[in-house]
Amino acid sequence: xxxxxxxxxxxxxxxxxxxxxxxxxxxxxxxxxxxxxxxxxxxxxxxxxxxxxxxxxxxxxxxxxxxxxxxxxxxxxxxxxxxxxxxxxxxxxxxxxxxxxxxxxxxxxxxxxxxxxxxxxxxxxxxxxxxxxxxxxxxxxxxxxxxxxxxxxxxxxxxxxxxxxxxxxxxxxxxxxxxxxxxxxxxxxxxxxxxxxxxxxxxxxxxxxxxxxxxxxxxxxxxxxxxxxxxxxxx
Numbered sequence: 001x002x003x004x005x006x007x008x009x010x011x012x013x014x015x016x017x018x019x020x021x022x023x024x025x026x027x028x029x030x031x032x033x034x035x036x037x038x039x040x041x042x043x044x045x046x047x048x049x050x051x052x053x054x055x056x057x058x059x060x061x062x063x064x065x066x067x068x069x070x071x072x073x074x075x076x077x078x079x080x081x082x083x084x085x086x087x088x089x090x091x092x093x094x095x096x097x098x099x100x101x102x103x104x105x106x107x108x109x110x111x112x113x114x115x116x117x118x119x120x121x122x123x124x125x126x127x128x129x130x131x132x133x134x135x136x137x138x139x140x141x142x143x144x145x146x147x148x149x150x151x152x153x154x155x156x157x158x159x160x161x162x163x164x165x166x167x168x169x170x171x172x173x174x175x176x177x178x179x180x181x182x183x184x185x186x187x188x189x190x191x192x193x194x195x196x197x198x199x200x201x202x203x204x205x206x207x208x209x210x211x212x213x214x215x216x217x218x219x220x221x222x223x224x225x226x227x228x229x230x231x232x233x234x235x
Contacts (some may be wrong), residue, residue, distance in 0.1 A: 003104075008097055009051040012058045013040050015093040019067065028063065029054060059098045061230075067094065068210070068231040078212055078235060085209060086117055086181050095230060096124035099207045102228040103129065103177055106204050110134060110170055112192055113179040114163065121209060122179045129177070134169040136192060138162065148198040150191045161188075165195045172200035183208040183229065186216030193223045 016025060017040050022033040029036065031054075038044045046054060057063060071091060073081035085091050112134045113122035119135060126133040138161070140147055146167040154161045170176065178192050189206055196203045205226045213235040220227060 015090040096128040170199040170201040174201035183211035186219030
């Protein structure tokens, strides 16, 4: 089904209006408040050219980073609370269209994420990409007879972590986008790559909301075609 960029842009403007004032939206888009109001309230739709222009602005790295920084809560050094990002529907809408912008040309037909915090953003991105959604669990699901399992050692706190994915969740040839709320060591996403390959599906890309430092890069940069991080934080 053809995607209407005008409709996506209106949805983006509605999401931004829930977190910004009209004056801030005017400064961001270069449009007047009355014009923005007509778009947001669906009195008129932007032309395709105007919609593409607005979509590029509203999903740009600089703009999205600024929005996320304003919602991020720093608890301690390298310890952050993402609840105002990953559980806020307008933010999730913005992130889902950002993921669409970065990955829609890759023919993604499946999105894989890990419970629990990855589920909201995984749902939204799967919807934006019109893809199926696969939730990987930390324990086997009741009623599922066959599953793929992979384990890895987490550092903080030290522990062996096991991940389980129903065997029939993916098919050979599926093109998969991994969605992670927070990249740190990269071990969880690396484990997801292994699970995906067990099904003969193809891990094509990785979208992360926040990444801390660069340690994750050693684990992942050669595992997928593209990695996009919405907000990078230095150590």
